[in-house]
Amino acid sequence: MCRLLGVMCNNPDRLSCFLYTKKDIYKPDPETSFDGYGMGYYNDFRALIFKKPLNKQRLDKSCYDIARDVKSDTFLVHIRIAETGLYKIENTHPFRFRNFVFAHIGSIYNFSKIDTKLYFKLPDFLMRNIQGETDSELFFHLILAELFRAGDLDRQDIKGEALINAIVRSIRIIEDILGIDDYNRSSFTSIMSNGEYMIGIAGKEPLYMGRFDSIVDCQLCLKKTRGTDTDILAEQHKNFRAVTLVGGALEGLLDKEEVIPDKSIVIVGRDLSVKTFKI
Numbered sequence: 001m002c003r004l005l006g007v008m009c010n011n012p013d014r015l016s017c018f019l020y021t022k023k024d025i026y027k028p029d030p031e032t033s034f035d036g037y038g039m040g041y042y043n044d045f046r047a048l049i050f051k052k053p054l055n056k057q058r059l060d061k062s063c064y065d066i067a068r069d070v071k072s073d074t075f076l077v078h079i080r081i082a083e084t085g086l087y088k089i090e091n092t093h094p095f096r097f098r099n100f101v102f103a104h105i106g107s108i109y110n111f112s113k114i115d116t117k118l119y120f121k122l123p124d125f126l127m128r129n130i131q132g133e134t135d136s137e138l139f140f141h142l143i144l145a146e147l148f149r150a151g152d153l154d155r156q157d158i159k160g161e162a163l164i165n166a167i168v169r170s171i172r173i174i175e176d177i178l179g180i181d182d183y184n185r186s187s188f189t190s191i192m193s194n195g196e197y198m199i200g201i202a203g204k205e206p207l208y209m210g211r212f213d214s215i216v217d218c219q220l221c222l223k224k225t226r227g228t229d230t231d232i233l234a235e236q237h238k239n240f241r242a243v244t245l246v247g248g249a250l251e252g253l254l255d256k257e258e259v260i261p262d263k264s265i266v267i268v269g270r271d272l273s274v275k276t277f278k279i
Helices: 012-021 063-067 111-119 135-149 160-178 180-185 230-239
Strands: 004-009 033-043 046-058 074-080 095-097 100-104 190-193 197-202 207-212 242-247 264-269 274-278
Touching: 004 012, 004 190, 004 197, 012 063, 012 230, 033 063, 033 100, 046 095, 046 100, 063 074, 074 100, 074 190, 095 135, 100 135, 111 135, 111 160, 135 160, 135 190, 160 180, 160 197, 160 264, 190 242, 197 207, 197 242, 242 264
Parallel strands: none
Antiparallel strands: 004 074, 004 242, 033 046, 033 074, 095 100, 100 190, 190 197, 197 264, 207 242, 264 274
């Protein structure tokens, strides 16, 4: 059951083709009731999001169905099961701040006992930006706060290491306030992007990574390959490259995806290079 998906690719025009070939894997369980879904992507280097809150409804959609018209080289989908916060658009993932997009699965254990302490770790302008009541949105803003304290939040050329360091520091803040037992019961599995990097955090809930070197047997383009663009489409499919991050239980459905070790952070660059760090 895929509940969280991030894709970084080298050809925005072929993103829908790739998602179509993986539609039977990258989809939520049709028998489970969900509280919302949403997606984030980039258009002309600007982050855009779409959210759809639900009230415990089954969702017979794959990630392809949600994003079939999106053309972007960085893309994120989240399927929500509410653990904190009501089913409303303010609590639906992904969350956005400027060009940062973030989505999270699982929960921070005993969040209601520590949310005020975490909230007051934020600078005023980030406090005012919080719209909902979820642990996920507050976790995201803790990361933003650490970027701000390091002087990196406004940097146009922010480095991947700065993002990794901010994530690790925010997790340590939560750990210090929660205590080790509740920290070990918490899930931090999430995906964050600023358009230049896509970062996956593996923390309790499973997170997988896949690398793909082409699109094979694209039924979506089968009819299009009978015209004058046959060679162009074939070349685009052959040269397509992508790295995926997938959160949720995928047993029995894996293709080229491999599990990311727990308590790890993986960072994907625009050139599709991948680095992994321990938390």
